[in-house]
Amino acid sequence: MTKKKSEQIILASASPRRKEMLQASGIPxxxxxxxxxxxxxENEGGHAYVQRNAREKAIAICEKTLSQEFVLSADTIVVTNDDKILEKPQNPEHAKKMLQSLSGNTHLVLSGYSLFQNKKEIIARVIETSVTFRKLSDREIDAYIKTGEPFDKAGSYGIQGRAMGFIEKIEGSYTNVMGLPLSQVLLDLKNYAGIETYTQKEA
Structure with a gap:
């Protein structure tokens, strides 16, 4: 287990939600x-897929840097009740099909994340949250798609945005649905990287 502190970590993600959550937590x-x-x-399940993506993101960044900094990577997908993986929609028609499949049903949001240092994986997890949508009309779905919000989000929706009114029930981590199970990540950064919230200078 690595206990060496780093002034900062590298976040291997372009997600504005993950960026905002870490900033709010005071993590440099x-x-x-x-x-x-x-x-x-082929035949790869959602849990294996999301964890592999997280690992490959971290490894790709580790190959670019020689520093001792910790690399935190993550990936989030939606998995339907018939085990179909839903990522980001390719176009409005694709988004509509996704939202129609989620309407009136329960699905899983899976986030895999990895923490690396010196090209070695320190900890990796997959966290799941169960989300139930109420029944949506085609009119609601079409109006939501026109906002443009679905197009950078797994499963074609954002829990923190206009789609919050679609959600009837959630079981598990709320922030996981946003793209990062923040509470568990912060515990792992403390336990495995020696980095705690609001204890160091922010980037």
Whole structure:
């Protein structure tokens, strides 16, 4: 277990939600975006897929840096009740199909994350949250798509945005649905990297 402190961590993510959550937590970090292909392998389940993506993002960043800084990477997907992986929609028609499949049903949001240092994985987890949508009309779905909000979000919706009114029930971490199970991540940063909230200078 690595206990060496780093002044900052590298967040291997372009997600504005993850950035905002870490900033709000007082964690010092800067962003380096990992360019990897995100595509499920044949017969790959959601848990394995999201964890593999997180690992590959961290490894890609580790190859770019020689520093001792910790690398935190994450990936989030939506998995339907028939085990279909939903990522970000490719176009309005794709978004509509996703939202129709979620309407009136319960799905899982899976976030995988990894913490690396010196090209070695220190900790990796997959956190799941169960989300139930109320029944949506096509008119509601079409109006939501026109806002443009679905297009950078797994499953074509954001729990913190206009789609919050679609959600009937949630079981598990709320921030996980936003893209990062923040409470668990902060515990792991404390226990495995020696980095605590509001204890160091922010980036």
């Amino acid at each position: 970090f800067y962003i380096v975006i990992a360019d990897i292909e995100e595509k499920p392998l």
